[in-house]
Amino acid sequence: MIGIILWSDAADRKAVIWCEDQGDLAYFSDPDLTYSDDTFLDVGDVVEFEVKTQRNMRLAANPRWIKQNAGSTLADGLRAVPMTQDHVISNTAQVIPFRAEPAPRARHTREDVKKRLG
Template sequence: MFGVVLWSDSADRKAVIWCEDHGDLAYFNAGDDTDLSMVALDAGDLVQFDLTEEAEMRRATNPRLVAEEQFPTLAHRLQNALPTPDAPATSCSRNASAIIIPLDSARRRSKSDDRKDALVGAAL
């Protein structure tokens, strides 16, 4: 599975990852069993990982960095897309519209983006 790190704590070696299938978020906790040489995960990093589901929680294991800071503004854009506490409540219906946050506008382009996009596309 591929995903984007939304939040991480390098001291505790934990992270929250938005998954490519747009299902529930995946939680990574390195704990004491993970190799200390594991790459640090930072918000905005594109990662590949193994996914397990246990008791209503998705866990990411064996994370591998695909590209650093690939989506550096994604967490901020998601936070800004959430309704504010003073906003009127809305209900979901067939006619309700969704807020779409395109990943391409949340990422910083680099010369190697085409190569990275090809790698991600091939893995999907």
């Protein structure tokens, strides 16, 4: 599965991933990872991962970077969508534009990631 990191916590080694199939979000948690805080998954990173369902929740495993910081504006776009007070489901969809950032961050190079992931 491929997805975009919507939220992450480097200290707790947790992340929430929006999946390519537009189904339920996937949750990643692995407190034993050897990532340093500055190389953990960041909001906007596009990752490939294995997914399994446990107790009606999607769990992500073995995330691998495809592109870093490609969708950093996506989480902000989702937060900006207004919610109705009664949460009525409408018959129309609201499309959130997805635009890739112009350049990847320099602090995570492909070689650095390969070295850390083994």
